[in-house]
Amino acid sequence: MSDLHAHSARYVRDSMLPPEAPPALESGAIKWLRENLFSGLLNSILTVLGLLTIAYLLKLALPWFLHGVWNANSLGECRQVIAANWGEGAHGACWAMIRERWNQFLFGFYPSSEYWRPILALLLLFLALAPVLFDEMSKKLMGAVAVVGVLVLWLSAYNGQWLPVGILVIIAGVTAFVGSRGRHWPQNLMWFSLVFPALAFWLLWGGTIWLPVMVMAGFIVGGIALRIATPMIGLMPALAFAVLAAFFWWYFAAGPATDALAAMSGRNQPFWLRRVNSDEFGGFVLAFTIGLSGIAISLPMGIVLALGRQSDMLLVKALCVGFIEFIRGVPLITLLFTASLLLNYFLPPGTNFDIILRVIIMVTLFSAAYIAEVIRGGLAALPRGQYEAADALGLDYWKAQRLIVMPQALKISIPGIVSSFIGLFKDTTLVVFVALLDPLKGITDAVRASIQWKGIYWEPYIFVGAIFFIICFSMSRYSMFLENKLKREHR
């Protein structure tokens, strides 16, 4: 065929006709409209009805939003301004309440001189999350970092507390330096993710720095014990030994060591921060503290429970099934009441077990049970051949789980896991029932109890709802990003 050209064939077309544009009805916006909105009589009617409904709702709600007042000192003032601007009987939102009280929505009754601590904790949280959530730097991640930076800057400026800004600048400098040196930027910050829980605890609750340091030291003790014991007695006994060693450290050594060091350093900066009690927490600081702790602990716990449920060992299996079914069988509020009231009856008199800690434990257990079931679904979706291939290569149970089974099962379970996380975060508002000031009802009620804002109804809920939406929607988008990334990789 290759020698078939104009010389040997009688006729060969050498100029091609230009492609014609497709008919107008079959392209662009018109085609899209025809296909998606007006593809038949019924659909056309539904489209028109839908548009009318939207228009009607907008007509009702839009003026309320547009008439919003930002500058006023009370609801009464708001109403006067609206009446003056838009006539008697006009409706309008009174956003001035948020302007006045938004610090309370964010921080609850956290002492205002210490606002920089939760702000700094939030800032560091993003730094700690980066290596966990992303494995490479991207423009989008850079953008997210910039947004967070601006947010912190603004929060700090608003409160006149510049310490977080200074630290932000230092961190930005360090990251820029590290980022320019190696391409593993978020990954080599993993150590910070591990230290962050202790740091955040200290920032939020204050007190002496030695307590979180000594608690962290327990992990180091365990790690050293594991490293020394593994060559001598094998991995599993060594693991048990390490857990025992860490436990002994926490139970016997950590307390006295903390006291001794605290006595030495006294209440001098930077070893001491003003103590903030749990009942001063509130608003989104509280929601974040409970929600993120719950999320961070419930995922590994859920994995262990899911594996336990599949175990051949009868006792392990029975315990896991019993735990999961019990927790899933009772409402979260039951567990919260147990945490706040019942637990005190069982603990020895005089023990004061922090209420936020108790709530975190209950929320974590609750979410772990659901996550265990989600992961079990992922495990069930794996073909048997994967287990067999891992076995046939001589991988032991834990290696097979870690290298072959979990990466695939977790990938399948991502949407379910993230749904559980979103549910958990929203459920943090239920702590209002154990007298903690959640942003939705606790703080809103506190605001509405004041004489200036008595009678305000929609605005606080819309504001709190909007913040919840932004956070939950971000989680949902992250889950989709992760799914797409893994899909692209594995195909």
Added chain:
Amino acid sequence: MSDPHAVTREINRSHMQVSDEVAIQITNMNKWYGAFHVLRDINVTVNRGERIVICGPSGSGKSTLIRCINRLEEHQQGKIIVDGIELTNDLKNIDKVRSEVGMVFQHFNLFPHLTILENCTLAPIWVRKVPKKEAEATAMHFLEKVKIPEQALKYPGQLSGGQQQRVAIARSLCMKPRIMLFDEPTSALDPEMIKEVLDTMIELAEEGMTMLCVTHEMGFAQAVANRVIFMDQGQIVEQNEPKEFFNNPQSDRTKLFLSQILGH
């Protein structure tokens, strides 16, 4: 005989020698699935260097038999000794046997979340504790041997069935096994891909690998095997060297099976 995959090329038999050393010894082995008696009184001795093809109608227990050899299935009676190690409930022994015995599955069972190279280096790194660099060099060597080094950085889902099965063979070889088990390695493949996998297996046989192969590829059996085992209803009905087995089958069941599989 009209076998579409008849082996036409010359086989180099210089390394295909059967030694006296016993690789696998199965004595009086019985296995049940619940009340169902899958394997009955199996006695097989495999010497090092042997290339054994196991055939038989579906449900005859041939896959179960080779899966017992690396204890993907547990047997209830009798003894299985692989490389001098008896298979019992001792997990350490089982893992040791499994790392010495390579297995290739009907459905490849590659790990879809890892690249081809990672599939091949995973077990050497985590089980044999080979340094990563060295494991990768070994993996590339075997990928070249199965003629797909250029696919090393792709994921299994991007490869054809025949390529995936060759990767599976390379993955097993990376553990430097002394025995290879093949469980119907070509049954899930399109006809045009069967040949590439069989060629790889033939090369392996030419190097003197001890092989047990459950397959219906009679061309392969005739060209490469030194013994063919015919199973039916959980029993070994007949075993012989390929020429005798195909030309002069003893039992009626063997004759029936051969007439069905060869006489299209």
